[in-house]
Each structure stands twice: as structure tokens, then as C-alpha cells.
Amino acid sequence: MSTAATEPASDRAKGDRTRGDKGEVLVDVQDLKVHFPIKRGIIFDKVVGHVYAVDGVDLQIRRGETYGLVGESGCGKSTLGRAILHLEESTEGTVTFDGQSLTDLGGEDLRKRRRDLQMVFQDPMGSLDPRQSVESLLVEGMKAHGIVGDAEAAMPRLKQLLSDVGLPAAALKKYPHEFSGGQRQRIGIARALSVDPELIVADEPVSALDVSVQAQVINLLADLQEEYGLTYLVIAHDLAVVRHISDRVGVMYLGGIVEESDAADLYANPLHPYTRALLSAVPVPDPDVEDTREQILLSGDLPSPANPPSGCRFHTRCPWRQESRCDDERPQLRLVEIDGTTGSHKVACHYAEQIASGEIQPHDVETQTEDKPKELREAEGDEVADDIPFT
Amino acid sequence: MTTTTPETARRDPRGAEPLLSVRDLTVTFKRQGEDPFVAVDGLSFDVRPGQTVGLVGESGCGKSVTSLAIMGLLPDRGNTVTGSVELDGRDLLTLSNKQMRDLRGSDIGMIFQDPLSSLNPVVPIGRQVTEVLERHKGMSRKSAKPVAREMLHKVGIPDPDRRLTEYPHQLSGGMRQRALIAMALACEPRMLIADEPTTALDVTIQAQILALLRELVEEMDTALIMITHDLGVVAGLCDEVNVLYGGRLVERGDRHPLFHDPHHPYTGGLLSSVPSLEGDAAERLNPVPGSVADNLPWTSSCAFAPRCSNAIERCREETPAAVASGDRVLRCFNPLGGQASPAESEEDRR
Numbered sequence: 001m002s003t004a005a006t007e008p009a010s011d012r013a014k015g016d017r018t019r020g021d022k023g024e025v026l027v028d029v030q031d032l033k034v035h036f037p038i039k040r041g042i043i044f045d046k047v048v049g050h051v052y053a054v055d056g057v058d059l060q061i062r063r064g065e066t067y068g069l070v071g072e073s074g075c076g077k078s079t080l081g082r083a084i085l086h087l088e089e090s091t092e093g094t095v096t097f098d099g100q101s102l103t104d105l106g107g108e109d110l111r112k113r114r115r116d117l118q119m120v121f122q123d124p125m126g127s128l129d130p131r132q133s134v135e136s137l138l139v140e141g142m143k144a145h146g147i148v149g150d151a152e153a154a155m156p157r158l159k160q161l162l163s164d165v166g167l168p169a170a171a172l173k174k175y176p177h178e179f180s181g182g183q184r185q186r187i188g189i190a191r192a193l194s195v196d197p198e199l200i201v202a203d204e205p206v207s208a209l210d211v212s213v214q215a216q217v218i219n220l221l222a223d224l225q226e227e228y229g230l231t232y233l234v235i236a237h238d239l240a241v242v243r244h245i246s247d248r249v250g251v252m253y254l255g256g257i258v259e260e261s262d263a264a265d266l267y268a269n270p271l272h273p274y275t276r277a278l279l280s281a282v283p284v285p286d287p288d289v290e291d292t293r294e295q296i297l298l299s300g301d302l303p304s305p306a307n308p309p310s311g312c313r314f315h316t317r318c319p320w321r322q323e324s325r326c327d328d329e330r331p332q333l334r335l336v337e338i339d340g341t342t343g344s345h346k347v348a349c350h351y352a353e354q355i356a357s358g359e360i361q362p363h364d365v366e367t368q369t370e371d372k373p374k375e376l377r378e379a380e381g382d383e384v385a386d387d388i389p390f391t
Numbered sequence: 392m393t394t395t396t397p398e399t400a401r402r403d404p405r406g407a408e409p410l411l412s413v414r415d416l417t418v419t420f421k422r423q424g425e426d427p428f429v430a431v432d433g434l435s436f437d438v439r440p441g442q443t444v445g446l447v448g449e450s451g452c453g454k455s456v457t458s459l460a461i462m463g464l465l466p467d468r469g470n471t472v473t474g475s476v477e478l479d480g481r482d483l484l485t486l487s488n489k490q491m492r493d494l495r496g497s498d499i500g501m502i503f504q505d506p507l508s509s510l511n512p513v514v515p516i517g518r519q520v521t522e523v524l525e526r527h528k529g530m531s532r533k534s535a536k537p538v539a540r541e542m543l544h545k546v547g548i549p550d551p552d553r554r555l556t557e558y559p560h561q562l563s564g565g566m567r568q569r570a571l572i573a574m575a576l577a578c579e580p581r582m583l584i585a586d587e588p589t590t591a592l593d594v595t596i597q598a599q600i601l602a603l604l605r606e607l608v609e610e611m612d613t614a615l616i617m618i619t620h621d622l623g624v625v626a627g628l629c630d631e632v633n634v635l636y637g638g639r640l641v642e643r644g645d646r647h648p649l650f651h652d653p654h655h656p657y658t659g660g661l662l663s664s665v666p667s668l669e670g671d672a673a674e675r676l677n678p679v680p681g682s683v684a685d686n687l688p689w690t691s692s693c694a695f696a697p698r699c700s701n702a703i704e705r706c707r708e709e710t711p712a713a714v715a716s717g718d719r720v721l722r723c724f725n726p727l728g729g730q731a732s733p734a735e736s737e738e739d740r741r
Contacts, residue, residue: 072593072594072595072596073564073593180682180683180684181682182682183682210449210450210620210682210683211449211620211622211661211664211665212449212660212661212664212678212679212682213678213682214664214678215663215664215665215666215676215677215678215679216678216680218666218676219675219676219678222675237593237594239594239668240665240666240667240668241666243666243668244666244676267668277595278594278595279668280598281594281595281597281598282594282623282668283597283598283601283621283623283624283626283627284623284626284627284667284668285622285623285625285626285650285662285665285667286626286650287626287627287646287647287650287651288647289626290623290626290627291627295598295602297595297598297599297602298595298598298599300549301563301565301566301596302563302593
């Protein structure tokens, strides 16, 4: 590898790279859709339906902020994160990163651009190659992006990385299995940091960890952001964790963002019925709160993303559902101004104002059995299964 | 939707005789070429009918091994279980495998963490529920079917007739967990052990399942052992909370005093590690430093000492004893808030 080519890069690695102003839009997602085809057939694949994993998401992440994406499993939050990094081919829509469209990039250009976009995964054991030492894990990315020529030249940077994430320098020669879960997640974070990225997408970074270790990793992420001016997209299902680390929070339900606002505002004034239900369902480690609070118990399960309900995706489980509009008109994410909220509170609900003012009261919801599309049931041979006698 | 407000004044089950009484339960795993590993070390607690007792701790604290030992589900070889587990005065540890098989499912039910791997993938849900009734109640499959249907309905599975014929993979995660609960409750056991029953579920589904468990305990007067790492779940569900660390009980108390005024530094550390939904979000979390790998052996010190913010010299030299005062049990030389420390160290029982 030619040293001349690597010189400007190693300057960048020391943190000298010029970065745009804090607060400007770094990632701009417009109407992003990711649909996975469901294929059936023995010889010829026939597309019998689609899983609408991400279905029309608009999202802006500003430089230096932490955007938290919450939602339950199956809501498409991980797919959205991966689609932003172009790890998942998007069906429609655009992702603009720092003024450059990622959707149009391919091949070598995309590979180079990836240096600015790194990811921290949920399962630290599954995302670290068990046969590579920590040193080789960390050097790999730097070599690929031409930041360093060989492991020796990388040594000062490696030591810096390890001390940044709170691991001893002796860790370099060890292998992933020799570490505890929390330490492995630190290695994963160090690997993401090694190429000096601008954006880190962290998909459930702490959900596999014990409570006490979870807090250590959350603090570490906050420290690193301050030191390196990183931008985070944190994907998690734990609402308390997201509230703690995020500046802004988006709530996802069945492929779409239903509510978005500043973290403090969203948790103080949840406007969307789903957000309200979600927040009321989180167990709080305080017996007094647990004894007195009102829980909104949603009936049923998340409908299948292969056959999302018409109109508002949440109308099948929504206690505030109205006769008109909810069933057939999909609400757009819109700015709402209600007393007590900041000016940037967006919500996708036709009746957000009326619900907030108490004009519309919740009512009981009939449990609906979710059903797959008919073609899909046929393709899976469901009616055959129904014929199997029970006894 | 149902809006529920849990009753503030719950019935106090403490007056009743204990249904299950665990005394000095110790589980040791033999390891080839290494010292034996003591997973559970001298654990004692009681569970009364209608009472929910929580076992809380992080991975490796011995909470799941405790439940397996009570159920007699540990493998026959490679481990030793000592102490006693008395159900109605009958020591479960002395029973034969056959006798235990008769008890499991009828007197003691168990709900596991991962419903998909606890259900048989090639047998319809309905048959898995009727199987329990056939085995323990001597019912025919035909007569058990309406009971199974009723159970599925009771745990809130919509359209139970269709679900009876379906296989586990056709159900959603929450529905599978409900089916598992239906199986555990089919014979109306007096004792129910739930090992992380909601960990694999989403919060809205978790809320449904917890509400269901709460209802069942009240309705059927079942004694429930709730094993979890989630302090929020404990705060809402358990009457009495046992905090375990490194296989030993470090603190026990009723949920209100325990959460408001934790005495053991580990309990306090756990509570301050959890980000909250209220208060200042920008406030830094106070994690417990280090990890379980730093533990000292209990035999000559306090295992938690290396991670403890309150550790004093004595913690590394002596084993603290579990001292009871009222309903509280505490194993610490230098507790939070400066309570009087126990005077003598525990005698080595073995």
C-alpha cells in the first residue's frame, strides 16, 4: 500500500477532519420503502406477496444528535436502520447522507463512503469473528479504508481506541470468547470507531447485556459522542434506554413512523394512541408507580406486515379509533401544535388534537384475529393444516 | 382495550402457612479438572398461597438453577443438590423421578422463558394442552378437549377452536407464551414457577401477560415464584423480593421498603443503573462497575466486594452473614445508609 495515499487519511484518523456544523441535517431519508417479496414455488419462484417492512418513512438526523428509534419487534426499525446504511436494498425512496445520495451509490464509491457510516450490532458474540484477535478485528476496517498500512503502524491508534472504550491494552492479543458480554460490546464499538465515522447506527446495542453493564455501555456511548462529535441512530425496544440517550425520538409501528419529537417532549406528552399504550406498558422499578398508574392494555398482537391493515395501520388495536377516516385513510406524519408541546412534535393520527383535549374518549376494542393475505395462506397450505383432525 | 388500575390494597398472604419452603438449597456443579462450581449457595425462602415471590439478579446469579432444582429438572449426573425443598411438608429432593413426574404439571407448573423451544414443534397446541390433563387427571383426549379449549380462552387466546389445531410456529410470540401458560395451568397447580416469562416479549404483550399472571394468582390463590432480571416487572408483581448475587441471597424485603430504601449496595446499584422514564434524562447513570467475572469467592469474603462502592477492608477478609431484622434480610458489613453491620461472620456450613 502506498504511504502517499494513506497520509491524508491518517490525518483524518487523528480527528483533524473537517466536519460540518452541528445541527445541520446529516441524514435525510425521503419516503423510504423496503418491501421483501414472499416467494413460493418449487421450480419457478412466484411472488405471492410482500412484507412491507418499511413503508414510507421520512426522517432527518442532524449532525451531532442522537436519534432514537423505538418500536416493537416486527415494526421494521432494524430494516430501516440497515436500509439507511444501504445494507438493505430499498424499494423506493432516497437516503441522502451529507448532501450525497446513497441510493445511487454502488460498488467502490459506496464502499468508500461506508467509512463514514458504521454499525454496532445487538449480539456482540455473533458480530465478532471468533477466530480473529481483537487486534486483527480492529485493524481490518482501517486497512480496508487505507487509514493504516499494517498492524504496526496502527498500534498507537489501537491503544487509543481501547482506552477510549475502557479496555486494557492487553486485550489486543485476546479473542472474543475471552471477554464478557459487556466487554465484547465495547470491542464492537471500538471497531465501529476505528475508521472514524460520522454516523453510527447502533441496533439494540445494550439489549443483550445485564442491567449493570447496560448502564456502563450507555455512559460509554454518551462519552464517545461528546469526544468525537458522533451522530447516532440508536434502534432499541427499551423505551427508558432510548429516552436516556436520545435527543429526538421516533416511534415506529408496522413500517411507518407514527410519532416523532424531542425526547423529553415525546415522553411527557405522547400524542399518538400507540405511543401512549407503549409508554403505559413499560414496567417501572417503583412499586408506588406500579400500584397507581393506569395501564392501557392493547388487545391482540401486531398485525402481519405482509398484510397491513388499511388506513391507519394502528386502527385494529386503537382504543380511540373513530368511524370515519381511521379505517380507510392513512394518516401522514404532520406537525401538531398543542399546548405544552414544543414546535417540532409530529404525529401520524387524524384525531391527535381531539384525543389530547379529551374530546374523544377511549373505548373497548374487539380482539381481531390477524390474518395473512388469502393467497399467502393458500400458498402455505394453511387450509390443509386445518383439515388435520385434532385428536 | 381494558384500562386497569391495580388495586392499591392487596390481600396480605403473609399470615398463611407456607406452601413451599426452601431451606439451605445448595447446587454444586462438578467440573472436569476444575474446582466444583457452587451455583446456588444456601438459599432459603418461603412461598405462601396467593403470594408472589421474586428472585432477582443478573445472569449467573443462580436464579434459574434454583427453579430447575425445585422442579427436579437438573440432570442426574454432574451435580449435587443439598438442603430441602418442602411442598406441604414433603421434601421434593428426596422424591424419585417417577414421583416428581406426578407432581410436575399437577401440583407445580412451570413457565419457561422461550416459548418456542418449550413447545413441541410437531404437535398441535391443543394436543399439548390435553396431554397434561390426560397424564395427570386421567381424562380421555376427547373429554379433555373442551377443558383445553376453555384454558386457551381463559389465557386470552382469541378463536381458541382454530388455535387448538394449529402448530406452535403458526402462533405469535405472545400467543405461544399464553399457550404455555395454559399448559402450566391446565391442572390448576397450587405452585407456579415463572422463569423470565416475558423477557422474549414486547412491552405491550408483556403487559398483557403480567396482567394475566396477576389475575390468576388472585383468582386461583396460586403461589407464584417469579424469576426475572427486570426490576420493573418485580416492582409491579412481587410481594416479596429476593435479590441474589453469585448464588447467595444478598437482600430480601417486601417490594415497597426494598425499592424505596435498598440496604445492600448491589440492590442500590441495580436500581441506579436502570434509566428511568421520569426525571432528568440527561443525568448520568450510575452503573455497578466491573462484571460478574470480578467476583471473589464467598467462602472467604463478600463476592460483591470488588464491584462494591461501599466496600471496606473487612469485606475482602470475612464472609458476611445473612442477618434478618423483621421482614428484611441483609448480607452486608457496610450497607447503604449506615445500618448497623452484623457482628459475626457466618460459620462455614460445609
